[in-house]
Amino acid sequence: MILAALWGMVISGMIGFVRVILGPSAADRLVAADALSVIFTMVLVLLSLYLETSFLLDVALAFSVLSFADMLLMAKYFEHGELHK
Amino acid sequence: MPQAGHDEGAPVVSTPLLALLYGFILLTAAVAVFLEDLLSSFISLSVMGVLMATVFALLRAPDVALTQAIINSGLVTSLLLVAYSQTRKTPRPPEICAECAPWLRWRIPALVCGLLAALLFRGFLSLAAGRPLGTASSHFLSATLRDTGGMNVVGAILLDYRAFDTLGETTVIFAAVSGVSLLLSGGRQVHSGYGLSFIVKRGMALLTPFILLYAASIILLGHLTPGGGFQGGSVFATVAILMCVVYGTGFEASRISSKSKETLEAGGALLFVFIGLIGLAWGGGFLANLAGPFFPGTPGSLFSGGNMLLLNLAVGLKVGAGLSSIFYAMIKILELEDEP
Amino acid sequence: MTWAAVRFLGGLCIAGGVFFSFAAVVAILRFPDVYTRLHGSAKALSGGGILILLGALPFTGSISGALKLLLIALFFAVSNPMASHAIARACRRRDMMKEPRW
Secondary structure: HHHHHHHHHHHHHHHHHHHHHHHOHHHHHHHHHHHHHHHHHHHHHHHHOOOOOHHHHHHHHHHHHHHHHHHHHHHHHHHHOOOOO | OOOOOOOOOOOOOHHHHHHHHHHHHHHHHHHHOOOOOHHHHHHHHHHHHHHHHHHHHOOOOOHHHHHHHHHHHHHHHHHHHHHHHHHHOOOOOOOOOOOOOOOHOOHHHHHHHHHHHHHHHHHHHOOOOOOOOOOOHHHHHHHHHHHOOOOOOOHHHHHOOOOHHHHHHHOOOOOOOHHHHHHHOOOOOOOOOOOOOOHHEEEEEHHHHHHHHHHHHHHHOOOOOOOOOOHHHHHHHHHHHHHHHHHHHHHHOOOOHHHHHHHHHHHHHHHHHHHHHHHHHHHOOOOOOOOOOOOOOOOOOOOOOOOOHHHHHHHHHHHHHHHHHHHHHHHOEOOOOOOO | OOOOHHHHHHHHHHHHHHHHHHHHHHHHHHOOOOHHHHHHHHHHHHHHHHHHHHHOOHHHHHHHHHHHHHHHHHHHHHHHHHHHHHHHHHHHHHHOOOOOOO
């Protein structure tokens, strides 16, 4: 059952990546990248249930913290054109 | 408590899922190459990094997945964006290799990339099969707890079996920081207070102590759980970069000066060498762990693993201070002389 | 409640979370403008993520795993709306002159 949930999330990720390919502006691609990073954090959590090890939850927590930082960085660059403004 | 990265009786990795993720990585990389706008290529590259961390996690390698997730999202994005914003934008050159034969233009590179992708996939399949590889890894998996006292096998290899190599890696980071600071020493530091909006500023003020505590726990528990000095130091550097991004340079530059960052970085390197010299003075050799005066302790507790705790701390200090020094050197404003 | 009933509820929560993720992806693909895409995906993923994390609680083998999941859920509930807000404000600041297309 966890495997079915994993397949569902990865297929959602692949469909969401179509917007990164298509999106006419960089803003669309940024929105899609935000959604993809959340989806793959959940994929990491489901993988830790599937492989029955609790070390991947550390990886999921670190990735949650850092994808949040990543999105703030890209939003700042998109708004001002430079990171130190 | 099973050792990090060694599970018997766990379900075998699902090969169709691995194949799907692998194809997804290839698609992301191809999209990053062929997109027109560089910012969109950076976005696609960051998605590719996420997928690589997932594939490493699927192949039951939590330490590599943690390193990939931390380095790709925090540091690669920020350094790429800073480098892109500080360089002049030239128009895209015309069609590359316009006078080559048409069969050379994309068929041969595509063939080479396809062959390489097939070989790498064959390698991944052998890793996913669930049996241990018949190389030195089986010795490390069985002998680490006895030889070093620490439970994280990758951390033990980095800080006990191959500790001299880690000293070389910290020297590489030191060389990079020195080079960047030297090249960009003529610029002036800009002070601005814009940052992001009020909601993000208040939210970051709430979350930052917990992120810093989490980074410290990655460093200090590096001999028990996946992590270590390098990963925790990178999270510290990412927090320093976020302070600059969210609050503007006028805020952070007045709190942590570049002088104290240099002191921390040099202090970390000196601590590493000093611990090695203690092992040498005891008679066990440079960077000796259990042959020196360090005790293994009870497996699984905080004070175990010999000198791995102190070495993790040294590497964490050095990497954190060094990488944030690189970022703060790169955002200086350089007065370029325009060509006549 | 028996343990099997709790696991069944957890499975339902995970299935709900997967459905919300799929809804968010459909929103990203089908909506006409960047603001509507951000609206659909941010709301659906913030809720769906919490559902998956809470639904995974009965399946972990130890107390430390359950505590880690609660920590991830708490951080995620605070940080994901903040990141979406930052992206939306950046998009709005970038094109002040353009009218959003419904």
